[in-house]
Amino acid sequence: MKSSVMPSQLPPGPAERTVYSYGVRAGDTLHISGMVAFDAEATIVGEGDVEKQTEQVFQNMRAVVEQAGGTMADIVSTTTYLVDVADAPVVNAARARHFTGDVLPTHTVVGVAALARPQFLVEISAVAYLG
Structure with a gap:
């Protein structure tokens, strides 16, 4: 069984236009799409500021x-x-600041030439185990 996860705090427009879900739960596993620095109105938070963008990414x-x-x-x-x-x-x-549990998630960093919009400086995808 799988289901789409589309929180109201995230703008529906970008996901609708580019045909994706913010998250997909498949059993006990949650796959989280690459989060970027959009607020609820699809405004880019922290343009030119990677720290502000990263905070918004983790909020999303x-x-x-x-x-x-x-x-x-x-x-x-x-x-x-x-x-x-x-x-x-x-x-x-x-x-x-955001991962404070006993078992920290794995982490891979990839340098890229560009992201979906030129204003984006960081994008983070994730997998969660909800069992």
């Missing part, structure tokens, strides 16, 4: 996992896409 990720009935402690794996890998320490500092 939290909205998806909580809508599915979990917490940030249920996230087991993340993949971070950065336009500038020199920004990794900023992301790591945010991870330390």
Whole structure:
């Protein structure tokens, strides 16, 4: 059994236009799409500021996992896409604030030439175990 997870805190427009779900729960596993720095109105938060964008990304990720009935402690794996890998320490500092459980999720960092919009500096996808 699988179901789409579409929290009201995230804008429906981007997902509708590009044909995706913010999260998909398949049994006890939740796959979270790459989160970017959109607010509820699809405005980009923190344009030019990777720290503000990263905070918004984690707020959006939290909205998806909580809508599915979990917490940030249920996230087991993340993949971070950065336009500038020199920004990794900023992301790591945010991870330390948002992932505080006994078992920290795995983490892969990928440097990319660009993300879906030129204003995006960071995108993070995740997998959670909700069993």
